[in-house]
Amino acid sequence: MFKQNLHTHSLHCDGNDTVEEMVQEAISKNFDVLGFSGHGYCSIDDYSMPFDEMEKYIQDVRRVKEKYKDQISVYLGIEQDVLGMRFEKNDPFDYIIGSVHFAEVADQFIAVDMDKKTTEKIVELCGDFLTFAKVYYDEVKKIANMDEVDIVGHIDLLTKFNEDESFICFDDPEYLGLAKECIDALIAADKIFEVNTGAIARGYRKTPYPQKLLLEYINQKGGKILLNSDCHNRFKLDCGYKESLDLIKNCGFKSMMEFNGKKFISKDLEEFGC
Ligand SMILES: [Zn+2]
Numbered sequence: 001m002f003k004q005n006l007h008t009h010s011l012h013c014d015g016n017d018t019v020e021e022m023v024q025e026a027i028s029k030n031f032d033v034l035g036f037s038g039h040g041y042c043s044i045d046d047y048s049m050p051f052d053e054m055e056k057y058i059q060d061v062r063r064v065k066e067k068y069k070d071q072i073s074v075y076l077g078i079e080q081d082v083l084g085m086r087f088e089k090n091d092p093f094d095y096i097i098g099s100v101h102f103a104e105v106a107d108q109f110i111a112v113d114m115d116k117k118t119t120e121k122i123v124e125l126c127g128d129f130l131t132f133a134k135v136y137y138d139e140v141k142k143i144a145n146m147d148e149v150d151i152v153g154h155i156d157l158l159t160k161f162n163e164d165e166s167f168i169c170f171d172d173p174e175y176l177g178l179a180k181e182c183i184d185a186l187i188a189a190d191k192i193f194e195v196n197t198g199a200i201a202r203g204y205r206k207t208p209y210p211q212k213l214l215l216e217y218i219n220q221k222g223g224k225i226l227l228n229s230d231c232h233n234r235f236k237l238d239c240g241y242k243e244s245l246d247l248i249k250n251c252g253f254k255s256m257m258e259f260n261g262k263k264f265i266s267k268d269l270e271e272f273g274c
């Protein structure tokens, strides 16, 4: 069974553990591939890596990659915010995750994944949730034009606090229309979508991003996916993996993407233990 996680955070940004502790835990959990994706520098947040920290991060990941090379494939990635510093393809990062963490409303950049109160504030400033969704998905759509980005991070992060559907029904046709338009643009640009279990690890959601109806749509449209846990705590490295693999299979997918150090290749779902 092939096990991979390309979306993880360490003490170099807002994670809890050293890269070495994470590698050791990944080995004990039988991972084949562990990729680090520290938050690339972004001036408007307080958790991304400043320049000097980024250099330490790069050296640290290279060190553990070499040290544990006989036990696990370790890769150096970065999570680039649409509003943050942009990186070059393959220099020095093996892969790049493109994410949106902020919405620009009323001339302010507000985090979309902070807490329920903050999401309520965004909705209030926007007037309604659908207007917020339009602002958010227009921002995510920009990733289609970022050639350096390989993977789209947590595509429907704006629904982090919507488990009870108090902001929007997940099957709202207008909401789905906005999300699907964004997905279409990203598929046309050949981006890979991650199935991200991060909100399950934090107890906010019972299912991963993207929500089932969007995941089914990605499959119908021939989109590519992979499974990540957006891990900030080494004990959550494979949080929600089993349930998510079932969901992925139920949505009709026959394969997921594997990163082999050079490129992303398609692998049969059975090989992931489905
Ligand atoms: Zn993120």
Ligand SMILES: [Zn+2]
Pocket: 007, 008, 009, 079, 230
């Ligand atoms: Zn992340």
